[in-house]
Amino acid sequence: MTGADPRSPWPVARLDPIARLRVVEAVLPGVAATEVVIDAPFDRVWGYVTDLERSVAQFDSLVRRVRIRSRAPVAGGGEAIDLQAWGTGSPLAMVFDVRLEEGLCLMRARGRLFFVGMAAVPDGARTRFRHAEGVPLPGGRLLRPVFRRTAHGDLTRIARTVAGPQR
Amino acid sequence: MVGRAQRGEPLAVDALVRELSDYVGRICGAVALDHGDDAMQETFIAVLRALPGLREPAALRGWVRRIAVREAVRVARRAERVVPLDPQDPAGPAARQAAPVPDLAAVVDVRDTLAALTPEHRAILVLRDLEGWTEQEVADELAIAPGTAKSRLSRARAAFVSRWAS
Numbered sequence: 001m002t003g004a005d006p007r008s009p010w011p012v013a014r015l016d017p018i019a020r021l022r023v024v025e026a027v028l029p030g031v032a033a034t035e036v037v038i039d040a041p042f043d044r045v046w047g048y049v050t051d052l053e054r055s056v057a058q059f060d061s062l063v064r065r066v067r068i069r070s071r072a073p074v075a076g077g078g079e080a081i082d083l084q085a086w087g088t089g090s091p092l093a094m095v096f097d098v099r100l101e102e103g104l105c106l107m108r109a110r111g112r113l114f115f116v117g118m119a120a121v122p123d124g125a126r127t128r129f130r131h132a133e134g135v136p137l138p139g140g141r142l143l144r145p146v147f148r149r150t151a152h153g154d155l156t157r158i159a160r161t162v163a164g165p166q167r
Numbered sequence: 168m169v170g171r172a173q174r175g176e177p178l179a180v181d182a183l184v185r186e187l188s189d190y191v192g193r194i195c196g197a198v199a200l201d202h203g204d205d206a207m208q209e210t211f212i213a214v215l216r217a218l219p220g221l222r223e224p225a226a227l228r229g230w231v232r233r234i235a236v237r238e239a240v241r242v243a244r245r246a247e248r249v250v251p252l253d254p255q256d257p258a259g260p261a262a263r264q265a266a267p268v269p270d271l272a273a274v275v276d277v278r279d280t281l282a283a284l285t286p287e288h289r290a291i292l293v294l295r296d297l298e299g300w301t302e303q304e305v306a307d308e309l310a311i312a313p314g315t316a317k318s319r320l321s322r323a324r325a326a327f328v329s330r331w332a333s
Contacts, residue, residue: 009277010193010196010197010277010293010297011196011197011200011203011277011278011281012189012192012193012196012197012203013191013192013193013195013196013199013203013204013206013207014188014192014204014207015184015188015192015204015207015208015211016204019204019207019208020181020184022208022212023180023184023208023211023212023215024177024180024181024184026212026215026216027175027180027212027215027216027218028175028177028180029175076185097178099178099181106177106178106181108176108177108178115177117177136175136177137175
């Protein structure tokens with residue numbers, strides 16, 4: 001909701017992380033998204049999904065292993081991460097440039113072969129979570145139904161892992 | 168960054184959104200008020216969809232501002248039930264000219280006062296009193312005649328003062 005900026009009496013609008021992901025998706029053909037409310041607090045959800053080396057291979061059925069090669073803080077907040085991801089059935093790794101900040105994770109494979117976006121905001125004691133993925137190239141539009149299903153599957157596995165009482 | 172965003176590079180698109188967020192947020196917040204966040208999202212979607220056609224990256228901010236004002240007015244119009252300013256209201260032309268224009272930047276509770284204005288009047292106040300534009304620049308930006316900009320600004324300020332004092 002539009003809020004106040006302590007430096008100015010004028011109302012100032014903001015984009016939360018989910019709105020930012022929606023904006024980015026809107027201009028990426030071939031990217032499909034799913035959004036759900038997960039029955040777990042934001043810190044638990046976000047802590048899990050951003051433990052990328054552990055979580056991605058668990059919730060993403062297309063990935064069997066992730067390795068972070070480097071990470072560095074970015075001016076204005078957040079981190080830039082360079083990681084490799086090995087797909088199921090492939091000996092070759094894709095290299096991703098990742099932008100990670102509180103509530104938003106954008107992962108772009110070099111060569112624009114693949115894009116993954118995750119965004120989360122607290123929703124009371126629960127968490128609104130959006131997951132987008134696909135091939136951000138014009139021809140990728142044909143694959144949107146496929147990526148909508150895989151994004152939904154990823155979200156289902158994330159929700160199953162983090163929902164319920166704290167383990 | 169603009170060139171890469173024009174080519175649909177996802178991280179550059181997001182970087183451009185981050186870069187412009189404060190600027191767009193000020194315009195959308197002041198014009199669309201409680202619907203400012205929606206206006207901001209729609210502004211960025213409109214900006215990014217049209218971005219490949221932007222010939223001159225140096226003109227980016229002015230181009231974005233024009234879209235932000237348009238989208239904020241449109242979203243506010245769609246979402247609000249606005250009570251139009253009555254041209255026959257007690258704050259007539261003479262009273263308007265005599266009314267002192269407050270230092271808007273010093274007003275603490277601007278939101279409630281702005282809420283009583285139409286989106287079009289909020290837009291002109293934002294450009295003139297928040298962005299500091301001349302009346303000619305405001306007229307050019309909103310594609311209206313200079314006389315219309317002047318009278319609209321006068322009515323907006325008079326209404327602002329009237330609401331603020333009530």
